[in-house]
Amino acid sequence: DSGVTQTPKHLITATGQRVTLRCSPRSGDLSVYWYQQSLDQGLQFLIHYYNGEERAKGNILERFSAQQFPDLHSELNLSSLELGDSALYFCASSAYSGERETQYFGPGTRLLVL
Amino acid sequence: GESVGLHLPTLSVQEGDNSIINCAYSNSASDYFIWYKQESGKGPQFIIDIRSNMDKRQGQRVTVLLNKTVKHLSLQIAATQPGDSAVYFCAETDFNKFYFGSGTKLNVKP
Numbered sequence: 701d702s703g704v705t706q707t708p709k710h711l712i713t714a715t716g717q718r719v720t721l722r723c724s725p726r727s728g729d730l731s732v733y734w735y736q737q738s739l740d741q742g743l744q745f746l747i748h749y750y751n752g753e754e755r756a757k758g759n760i761l762e763r764f765s766a767q768q769f770p771d772l773h774s775e776l777n778l779s780s781l782e783l784g785d786s787a788l789y790f791c792a793s794s795a796y797s798g799e800r801e802t803q804y805f806g807p808g809t810r811l812l813v814l
Numbered sequence: 815g816e817s818v819g820l821h822l823p824t825l826s827v828q829e830g831d832n833s834i835i836n837c838a839y840s841n842s843a844s845d846y847f848i849w850y851k852q853e854s855g856k857g858p859q860f861i862i863d864i865r866s867n868m869d870k871r872q873g874q875r876v877t878v879l880l881n882k883t884v885k886h887l888s889l890q891i892a893a894t895q896p897g898d899s900a901v902y903f904c905a906e907t908d909f910n911k912f913y914f915g916s917g918t919k920l921n922v923k924p
Contacts, residue, residue: 702857733912743858743903743914756910790857800846800865800907805857 703727704793704806712812718779721809725772725793732774733803734766738787749774781813826921833891835918837904842885844906849878849889852917853900861889896922
């Protein structure tokens with residue numbers, strides 16, 4: 701158990717809908733990272749937040765957004781969902797913001813868009 | 815983004831043998847590399863990392879080798895055990911962004 705929690709574990713929705721994925725980092729960790737893992741694209745970095753502020757953006761679509769709240773939990777919002785958004789979404793946390801910080805991954809949220 | 819790729823998608827080894835998983839990266843400016851292990855149904859788990867000013871780093875039963883000349887990274891697992899069966903990813907970092915390879919599946923045969 702990494703100490704990172706993600707909810708929900710599974711999510712089934714329809715095209716065009718909007719969903720919110722939630723991540724609680726390990727106690728004391730200030731950084732949260734979001735990743736998408738699909739069969740054809742592997743693990744893709746989406747976005748990084750540190751202590752409430754966005755630090756880096758990866759391959760995140762404009763239909764997706766994220767935020768980190770004062771209690772350090774983070775939410776990833778996916779809107780206007782398409783079939784291709786079906787994937788595993790992971791969040792990871794680390795103590796600080798340095799790129800050499802060890803990241804601890806949560807168990808993931810499996811999203812299925814029908 | 816930068817590309818990080820793997821040479822072998824699947825590797826089968828006998829229990830007790832050593833395993834070598836390879837990874838090629840394209841960004842010569844990357845200065846930090848990480849290996850992750852992902853078991854079925856779980857999130858990636860950190861195994862070992864290496865900075866670009868090193869060419870070798872050892873952990874418990876694992877060794878990472880970095881060859882900056884040819885932009886190649888490898889993970890060596892000694893005395894491979896059934897519990898090592900998983901998908902292994904290499905990753906590189908570039909200004910707080912992280913790029914993962916497509917993964918190599920390691921099958922350990924008893």
